Amino acid sequence: AQKVTQAQTEISVVEKEDVTLDCVYETRDTTYYLFWYKQPPSGELVFLIRRNSFDEQNEISGRYSWNFQKSTSSFNFTITASQVVDSAVYFCALSVREYGNKLVFGAGTILRVKS
């Protein structure tokens, strides 16, 4: 079975601080895909990034960066110089080849960025 754990329920930071959101996953499949989604107060889930299990390269996109480590089954997400607009719920998710497009989500981390 697949499982995603986001141990941080809620994080509060002051604007311009860096913040890291943790994600730990479990799967027996050797081919899997990891995703991060953002859910602002309006409700829609916004896709941020996808990572394949066979590609451990870290990625940076503007103020966002992702650290994928298979050895610790983690796929952490860092926001540099946070802004109030980053306030949202962030979800980490996992899919495996056997179950097609089915996403298994973590519980989410509420990020509050204060000005």
Place this chain on the structure above:
Amino acid sequence: KAGVTQTPRYLIKTRGQQVTLSCSPISGHRSVSWYQQTPGQGLQFLFEYFSETQRNKGNFPGRFSGRQFSNSRSEMNVSTLELGDSALYLCASSLPGPNQPQHFGDGTRLSIL
């Protein structure tokens, strides 16, 4: 490019009734998935449709059903509504394959009285 469209945005029903929710995917996306989001259980997968066939199903009772039409539009139906069915129902569309990012609609918020 238009996003995923879900209708209606809000719905209020009473116990025992049934409800149908609609989802129009992004043009060209033939895979449509449905998720239920509640404060207690989080985001849970309901089912996925591709080319009018259900490919995967989550652990929900048979009261939850869905279908997909030839134009890839999808509907989900919940019969004999229970209070616990109150949730945000999200539809997502994508190209086929577990590596494809899913694009979500704004959701339908269903409240059961």
